[in-house]
Structures are given as C-alpha cells and as structure tokens.
Amino acid sequence: MLSGHGAKARVLDRLRGAARRLVVGGIGAGALSIQAIAVIGSGLMGRGIAYVSALGGFRTALHDVSPEALERALVQIHKDFDEGINRGKVTTDQAHAALERLVPAASLEAAATDADFVIEAVPEQMALKLQTFARLDALVRPDAVLATNTSALSVTEIAAATKRPDRVVGMHFFNPVPKMKLVEIVRALDTAPETIDATADVAKRMGKETVLVKESPGFITSRINAMIGNEAFYMLQEGVATARDIDTALKLGLNHPMGPFEMIDLVGLDTRLAVLEFLHRTLGEKYRPAPLLVQHVKAGRLGRKVGRGVYEYERESP
Numbered sequence: 001m002l003s004g005h006g007a008k009a010r011v012l013d014r015l016r017g018a019a020r021r022l023v024v025g026g027i028g029a030g031a032l033s034i035q036a037i038a039v040i041g042s043g044l045m046g047r048g049i050a051y052v053s054a055l056g057g058f059r060t061a062l063h064d065v066s067p068e069a070l071e072r073a074l075v076q077i078h079k080d081f082d083e084g085i086n087r088g089k090v091t092t093d094q095a096h097a098a099l100e101r102l103v104p105a106a107s108l109e110a111a112a113t114d115a116d117f118v119i120e121a122v123p124e125q126m127a128l129k130l131q132t133f134a135r136l137d138a139l140v141r142p143d144a145v146l147a148t149n150t151s152a153l154s155v156t157e158i159a160a161a162t163k164r165p166d167r168v169v170g171m172h173f174f175n176p177v178p179k180m181k182l183v184e185i186v187r188a189l190d191t192a193p194e195t196i197d198a199t200a201d202v203a204k205r206m207g208k209e210t211v212l213v214k215e216s217p218g219f220i221t222s223r224i225n226a227m228i229g230n231e232a233f234y235m236l237q238e239g240v241a242t243a244r245d246i247d248t249a250l251k252l253g254l255n256h257p258m259g260p261f262e263m264i265d266l267v268g269l270d271t272r273l274a275v276l277e278f279l280h281r282t283l284g285e286k287y288r289p290a291p292l293l294v295q296h297v298k299a300g301r302l303g304r305k306v307g308r309g310v311y312e313y314e315r316e317s318p
C-alpha cells in the first residue's frame, strides 16, 4: 500500500535527496531542471495529473486536505494503471516504476517543501486558490514554479497572492487527464519566458501537446466550449430541435466527438453555469447563460454525477 508511514518517510527522503542534487538556474540563468512535482488536490483532475506526472518520470507527491479523498485517489490511480496495462498503453514495468515515484503527502508542507514544480488542482474558488498559493509561496524554493489547473479564473490574480508572479503559470489539463492530449499553458501578466519553457517541458514529458494562451477569461477551450453549450441550450429552449438531434447534428455533421449536451452532462451543469456566469461578467452580453440551463441547475439536474442532467442516467456509484 502506498499510504504507509514508512513508505512516506522513504519517499520524502528521496525527494529531499533529489532536491539537493538539482541544478536550477535562476531567471535568465538558463533552463530549470524539474525532477520533483507536487500535485495539490487529488480529485478528478489532481489524481489524473499525478498519474501522468509519475508516468512521465517525475517524483510525484500528491496531497489532499481530505485523507479520504487522497485514499480514493490512490485506489483510482492503481485502477487507471491496470486499465492502461490492459489497453496496451503502459507496460507493467512502467506502471510499477511510476507507482514507486508516487507518494501521498498528508500535509501541504510534506508535499511542497522539496518540489521543483507544483500543480494546484483544488476546487474552482478564487479565495481557496489565493490562500493555497500564498501558503505554497512561503513553502517552496524561491525559483520553484507554481502552476494552477484553473479552468477559467485569472492566473494573474492568483499569481498576485505570491511574491513570485514570474514563476506562476496556468497549466490547464483536460478530463480524463491520462487520455486527453492537450495542455493549455496560460501566460499571466508577469509569467517569465523560463517559466513557460519549464511548463512546456514538463507537459511534454507527461506526454502532452501544448498550446500557449495569453491570459483571458476561459482561455481558448473553455470559452469556445461554453459558447457552443450555451447556444445549444438556447436552441433547445426555442424548440429548434430536440437535445438528441442537436447532439447528433454536431457529431455527424460537424465531426464533434461528443454532442454539446452529452458534454455538458459529463462536465456538470453547475460547473458549466459557473463558467458562463464568469464569462458573462468578464466578456459581456453574448455569454449570458441560457435561462433553460439556469432552470436545470435550480432543479438539481446537474448531469451524470447525480444521474440526471439533460439526459437520464443510471445512478453512478460514488
């Protein structure tokens, strides 16, 4: 089991040793050498990021404020490696080596103190992100990079909670992380070129392709995706077509792998509404959430996670 005390102490020793061996350039002094990554938050995204990080060869510490969530994440990561082996995506040796590199961390301090690169994946609330980044800033080396997996919040605002805005960057992964190829790298106002380079290198070693986005609400993907989903809800509200036919039209006519309603049920209607409200506040009228979407959220039709969204599902086990 990965979560034993002895295992944790051994791994922390390894992480400290790695930190001592590091040769890390300062700003303007060449490339950063990233060996040890800390992932903060072990939910849907954090556990996937920990998976690709460990598989990419990084010593990976995974922390969650909830011990139960951390335990669930470790169980899921083991299952994901089994699935990867069964699908021929990873070898048994690669999976074992990756699991050796992955350690649970009971505290933020234990996870972050010796990390070269931190990826935050706590819930999408600005106050929580600010508090987490302020704490991380006090814990990690001055030249360590702090990345946020926020879907739509301002990375510049998050960076301002630290004394190292040049070392703060957005690193937007997609769900499910082990399968989705893209990482959007988000350049905030003060993000240094070295930080962007280090982030692109980390993503590459995790097997991802990257695109670089200047910070703006919703980046590329969330902005376009929210717009398509909102338009689909307006069409449903106007009675233009059924949800099934709108989904079928986008899949078969426009070659989208999923229909907008299938996608929104997967993402969660509440999550999508929160993104749209943010885009509406920051980018203007064309992002006003469709009243029918608001109504679905009020009715508790939040998507697959509760068994009912635009469509009905068999209740998924927690």
Ligand SMILES: NC(=O)c1ccc[n+]([C@@H]2O[C@H](COP(=O)([O-])OP(=O)(O)OC[C@H]3O[C@@H](n4cnc5c(N)ncnc54)[C@H](O)[C@@H]3O)[C@@H](O)[C@H]2O)c1
Pocket: 040, 041, 042, 043, 044, 045, 046, 063, 064, 065, 066, 069, 120, 121, 122, 123, 124, 125, 128, 132, 149, 150, 151, 152, 172, 173, 174, 175, 267
């Ligand atoms: N779900 C997606 O499809 C998706 C895609 C891209 C980006 N994101 C972003 O990733 C982030 C995480 O989303 P998620 O879907 O994984 O959420 P989640 O709710 O599944 O997981 C969040 C985890 O963070 C933990 N947590 C809460 N406060 C914490 C703290 N102070 N310190 C450490 N851990 C803490 C929670 O216990 C939980 O396990 C959000 O910013 C979200 O917008 C989500």
